[in-house]
Amino acid sequence: MAEEQYPEKWGMVIDQDICTGCQACVTACSMENNIPFTGEEEVAYGRGMHWLRIQRYWEGEYPEVSPTHTPMMCQQCGHAPCEPVCPVFATVHSESESINLQVYNRCIGTRYCANNCPYIARSFNWFDYEVPAPMNYYLNPSVTVRRRGVMEKCTFCVQRIYAGQETAKKEGRALRDGDVVPACAQACPVDAIIFGDLTDPNSRVSQAARSERGYTQLEELGTAPRVTYLKGGGTYGG
């Protein structure tokens, strides 16, 4: 029900071959999106509120081991399994941005979407998490803070998408590649995360997505993810 239609279809490419697993994106994501810190004990119990996390798998037999890093977040599926199961339309498909939205103040907390997400990309607000005194000045005014009992997840920094669109409109020009950069891509020191418009065949993200190293996570489920991963298995070909 958006008033204005934009032609862009946003997408992301993550190059696992150059990702170092430094967690800068995780930090940037938390700061950008007002993600609360739940504390050591809660994180250890599996309640860290990460919209983006780095999955680290070891390859090879000890001592010949090497880690691979998979930054994992909401894949903004075209056929998202989380969406139809919500009884109150709290997670819906945005037809203007072609991403998967979470409507915090509609959510009643059934957590069905999280069970049905094969990427385990969603985080639940188990409690009201307080942001201690000086830290609350860091809160991003463009992003809602969430209360206890609601689900949340990566939004592709939808506030930055809007900001980019509005700046372009103000300057009376079309959106250019690189106008919209989500926090994770901005923070990545090796530029392993590329974000942009997939409808433009010349954008960096479209070119990278066409790479022969490209694959999508859990392709066999038919969820049509909007995030492409690049992994060459040491050959770096293509």
Added chain:
Amino acid sequence: MARPIVHLALFKEDQLEQATEAIHALRHLGVSDKDMSVISGVPYSEKILGRPMSWTRIPLIGGLGALAGFLVATFLNFGTPLLYPIRVGGMAYQTIPTAIVVTFELTMLGLLISTFIGVFVETISPSFGPQGYDPRVTDGHIGVLFSSQPELDPSLHETLEKLGAEIVHGAEAKKLWLF
């Protein structure tokens, strides 16, 4: 013509034969079937009692309720997505397989609730025929309830007593429900 008097002929629970005989005898004495009613603590079918069939609108009311449920379900399935279209999971706005589930549940809900409403309304609405009651009925006694002209009294009493009935003379209706 004098006011008819309501009688209740009570038979013990093992006197079903006699009760049906009594109904037959009453008919001979000129009490019509609509002035008669049988009250019992267990259901006896009309065939056993040799009485005309009862009728009820409950299946009709139930059917109408089912229809109402079906219509509501159709609106919820196919109407509400148009009021506020939201795309989820790449599905169409109106999906038939999921609609079947909702339609089934609401149709059944309509059927069952209106069946109950049918019972409720028919039970509390005033009934024709003789009104009368005796608490011994719920102890298993079979009561033949009838209204007749006072001048028939002596012959009636004689006939029924011969069949082993205990006669309650003037078993007028008591207030059994709230109003």
Added chain:
Amino acid sequence: MAAETQSIPTVHPAAHDEEEDHRDQLMFDPRPREEMNHMVMDAMTHTTPRYWLAVGILGAIVAVCLFGMWGYMIATGMGLAGIRKPVYWGVFIVLLVFWIGISHAGTFVSAILRVFKAEFRRPFTRAAELMTTFGLAAGALYPLVHLGRVWVFYWMIPYPNARWLWPNFRSPLVWDFLAITTYLLSSTIYLFLPLIPDLAMARDRTTGWRHFIYKTLSLGWRGTEAEWFRLRKAISIFAVAIIPVMFSVHTIVSWDFAVAQTAAWNSTIFGPYFIIGAILSGVSAVVTILIILRSTMKHMDYFIRPEHIDALGKLLLVFSMAWGYFFFNDYMVSWYGGYEAVRQILTLHASGPSAWIWYCMLIFNIGIPWLTLWNKKIRRTPWAMFIITLLINVGMFFERYTIIPMTLGHQRMPFDWGEYSPRLPEISIGIGSLALFMLLYLLASRVIPLVPVWEVQEGQEAHSLRKVGKTTVPSVAELE
């Protein structure tokens, strides 16, 4: 032709006490209606100090463990419970499925057995229907308990709001809501309809507040032909219509899992598998309750006899076998499919840290029933049946536990695997809902006639012993 003569078996003289044997059965041991009424009324109005002590303790448990704990959890957050990423559904949903399963008993016993005219159902249809209603009452709490923001639960109800935004009728949770509502309402009505004549019976035998309640509820019942005709018509509509509703309820509960992408949930056999499991646990619970009623309430040993426990025990054996069949069917096909995520889950069920739950499930649901229930002597021993049926319900709880948290914890991304164990709120609310069920049942047992007297009398009138040749045989007349 010598061989033929030899093969004729020796004829034993017929036992003289054959007629006495048949009097073991309620239907061949009739008593006058007045006496049965008196027994039922006596059982209903008789309370001992022990009864009030139980009511008091259960009431306190409900207040503290259920509502107290739930209130505290609402005020603090779902995080008090043990659920965590990726096990977003834990014991609350296990208990939802468990209680909805229990609630299948009433409908099974009183609708299916009524439609097929199984005569042994007569004395305990009401006891089973009460279980349905109260099981649903306990179960219907859990969709609320597990909500993150229960104070806006009504957003699931279809009603026109200011934005014309309706619930999502493609969500299994909305189907759940509709199905549970339908089942709760219709099973309550189905409990009430055959109760009307018994309420009238109680109305004629009470004074004071009880009289007022029964008078109100019995709707001025006199027992005329028209009233009986209407009642039977309505009951037969209900008996036929409530069976598919019952099947749909647990199918829809199973679809909460089966329509999901989650590995080892996405199984087409979940519907019937859940239904059989529900009936197994429901009928077990009926047996458990009947044994308790028989030993604690006055005169109940007349109405509820070893023959009933025996008949239900046979049914249980059949359902236990059917459950085993469906379990194996689900397991076999999932295992053979060779999908790595599913294979991993199945392996972890049997060898993971919670594997003891999986083994207990198999022992309680298959091992013990198959080893014991074929034996008539065991089936007729109340205390043995009490233990067996209680264990079946524990086994069925473990089955749901295996399906829900033990499966959710090990999905396709091994980096995010996690073990779940319930914490205090889950345990406390679980105990609280059990206490709520018991409390409601205990209170109801003293307020409504627990035996459908008119149905028992109807049955006794239809049954007789007929002499055929040199023996008497039980025979049933078709009075309807």
